[in-house]
Amino acid sequence: MGDGTTIEITGLTKRFGAVTAVEDLTFTVEPGRVTGFLGPNGAGKTTTLRTLLGLERPTAGTATFGGTVYRDLERPFETVGAALDAAFHPGRSARNHLRVTATAAGIRSSRVDEVLEQVGMSEFAGRRVGGFSLGMRQRLALATTLLGDPRVLVLDEPINGLDPEGIRWIRGFLQSLARDGRTVLVSSHLLSEVQQSVDEVVIISRGRLVRTGTLSSLELDASPRTVVDAPDRARLAAALDQAGLEYTEGRGGFIVAEPDPGIVGHAAFVGDVELSSLHRLKSGLEESFLALVGEGEGEA
Amino acid sequence: MLRSVGAEFQKVLTTRMWWLLAIVLVGYVALMSGGFGAFLGWAAQNPDAAASAGGNTAIPPGVELAPLLYSFASSIGYVFPVLLGALAVTTEFRHRTLTTTFLAEPHRTTVLTGKFASQLVVGALFGVMGFATSVAAGAAALAAFDLDTGLDSSDTWALVGRGILAMALWGAIGVGLGALVPNQVAAIVIVIAFTQFFEPVLRLVSSLNDVTASIGRFLPGAASDALVGASFYSVASLGASDSLEWWQGGLVLLGIAVVTTVVGGATTWRRDVS
Missing domain, CATH: 3.40.50.300 (P-loop containing nucleotide triphosphate hydrolases)
Structure with a gap:
């Protein structure tokens, strides 16, 4: 063999x-x-x-x-x-x-x-x-x-x-x-x-x-995303909703299904929200893995 | 098959349990055989003093002291090969080493047969150690009081040979027990409780009545003593007059070993290892 x-x-x-x-x-x-x-x-x-x-x-x-x-x-x-x-x-x-x-x-x-x-x-x-x-x-x-x-x-x-x-x-x-x-x-x-x-x-x-x-x-598969965070997360969430952006809440802030940080930043500006971070997520590999195995949707 | 026997043998020799048990066996047998021999020797030389001291210490006429003392190796020592045999199986469950064992030899029957065969040998080795001790200590005690040591009699050496066979079979019974009861603590409790308490009581109680006595002689310890041909039980218990023939005793032990191993091998041993 x-x-x-x-x-x-x-x-x-x-x-x-x-x-x-x-x-x-x-x-x-x-x-x-x-x-x-x-x-x-x-x-x-x-x-x-x-x-x-x-x-x-x-x-x-x-x-x-x-x-x-x-x-x-x-x-x-x-x-x-x-x-x-x-x-x-x-x-x-x-x-x-x-x-x-x-x-x-x-x-x-x-x-x-x-x-x-x-x-x-x-x-x-x-x-x-x-x-x-x-x-x-x-x-x-x-x-x-x-x-x-x-x-x-x-x-x-x-x-x-x-x-x-x-x-x-x-x-x-x-x-x-x-x-x-x-x-x-x-x-x-x-x-x-x-x-x-x-x-x-x-x-x-x-x-x-x-x-x-x-x-x-x-x-x-791992499409680029944007991570955004604010001292007041509730207001940020409202602003993202207002702009029609999809997101999930992670430890470091919201992960927004939007590759361009500019669009996310604009949504925050429109909603009058102070941001503490705004950046593009470089390696989405772990995220796409987690998305595949269904974590983050409530399963342990 | 030979590979499995060899590997199981190595498993025993590469951990400490075997020599810990061997030391306890030798110490226990030396104490009982030598101590009891010295006491009986003293009682034989000073019948008046013995009678006034304990009253009922007289040995029934016709009982030879030498076989009685020498058989301590198996009549009290049989618990050690059973324990080691049971541990050979239950340790694999406890430390989750069955995975590696079954990866190295995926044919589970071969593994269990290897344990059975290797524990026969280990049991026989314990028998050799036990009888070397009981004969040395017992004979020394008897010689000290000028009593017959029986060392020049072929009967004595036949008894020793049958005793070693009994110890070997007890090792295999331990494997069967371990396969039936893979929980290590449970297996140890069963061995100790049965050999040190239930069986002695059952033997005493059953000997009180003819019908129960004919059943009681099939108890494993009684069968073992029958195989060896002598035991302090035959003196201690009142009317245990007709034990099994030595070969019947041997077949009873072999039967227990084979049946428990086969049943355990067909049940717990075949389960998923997870």
């Missing part, structure tokens, strides 16, 4: 009793690039990944690696490396955790020190995991996925808990894995968190697919 493996999710549905976590989800993840799997908390990302890895049974549909479900893979650990919740026995050392896992997966034990080196954890190898920070657990989880030198990597919120230096490191690391022709799927609830490391995005919300495509296609 020289050219990696494609992740194929087809008509996937998963219900827990009356709750539908994932509904009729279909998408594919191609090798050679980093794909961000995005959606707010509770959107069904983790359920999708756990189903893909055979940890949960789908209610309907399939989730496979090039047509083969995880448990039927010839050598699962050498095909797919997955990090889901960075959970370890607290009394076991990092090296021993990797040794045990390597034995279970049938991987030669010399790989243990190699992957520790790869994630920069060699000096902590003999320490018990119980004393590790979340960032170190994330690194150890990543080291575990690399044991089998897999063609596919599935990482659930790998950036969670990393310090800025760790985040920079993992971004470069994911990119280098994809350059080798591997399939890399990274989930996150924040687009901004993975924005600099992903090439493709798969966005879901409330269990349903809302968008797939390249990151740049999402950027095109």
Whole structure:
């Protein structure tokens, strides 16, 4: 298998009793690039990944690696490396955790020190995991996925808990894995968190697919907007209403669906409102992501 | 399959629980076997003093002291392999390590079989440690009072062998229990409450009546003592005259281990891991 493996999710549905976590989800993840799997908390990302890895049974549909479900893979650990919740026995050392896992997966034990080196954890190898920070657990989880030198990597919120230096490191690391022709799927609830490391995005919300495509296609979507704020927000709102401008209230003021700050400023002038800020919103990427997943409309 | 057994074995040896339990086992068995042996030896040499001191300390005629003392390793020590076996399963739920375990080996039956087999071995190792202790401490106590240690008798060594087998089976029973009751606290409470309280009481009560006595000998602890061939229970409880044959006792233990593991494996073990 020289050219990696494609992740194929087809008509996937998963219900827990009356709750539908994932509904009729279909998408594919191609090798050679980093794909961000995005959606707010509770959107069904983790359920999708756990189903893909055979940890949960789908209610309907399939989730496979090039047509083969995880448990039927010839050598699962050498095909797919997955990090889901960075959970370890607290009394076991990092090296021993990797040794045990390597034995279970049938991987030669010399790989243990190699992957520790790869994630920069060699000096902590003999320490018990119980004393590790979340960032170190994330690194150890990543080291575990690399044991089998897999063609596919599935990482659930790998950036969670990393310090800025760790985040920079993992971004470069994911990119280098994809350059080798591997399939890399990274989930996150924040687009901004993975924005600099992903090439493709798969966005879901409330269990349903809302968008797939390249990151740049999402950027095109992000129409420029204007941010405006005033000491007296009620009067500003009235003035915007008066001018017929559409807006939503954010932490830094009103986000107006109007690319030209001049028009917004004029509306304020007409309404006799003193402004504290008025500027154009440059990157609307996060906003267009939030608009896609339905946040800001009252859903948590 | 061998990979799973090996990995499960490593899991036991790379955490501290096994040697903590082993130390307690050795200490407990040494105290009981050596202490009880010294007391009985003293009572045998000073029958008058013993009678005036405690009254009812006389050993019933025909009871050999050596097997009684040596069997302490399993008659009181069996709780340790059960605990370790149960922990081997429940720890995976408690620390959420099942995810990694099932990613490394997605065939769950293979994983559970690996736990079953590895805990048989660990239980046997506990048996070796327990009997080494009970024979050393017991024989030393008996020799100190010039009583027969039975060390030159093949019966003694057959008892030790059956005892190690019993300890191995108890380890596997622990795996079955853990698979049935994945909640770690609940599993530990069940093991302690059953082995230290309910079963001893049930054995005593059931021995009072012929009908209940014939049922009571199928209790796991009674079956275990039957397999080993001696136990202080047989002296302590009043009329527990006919226990099971040793091989029947062994089959009862094996049956409990297999049934609990299969039922647990078909229920909690197959659930979604989330």
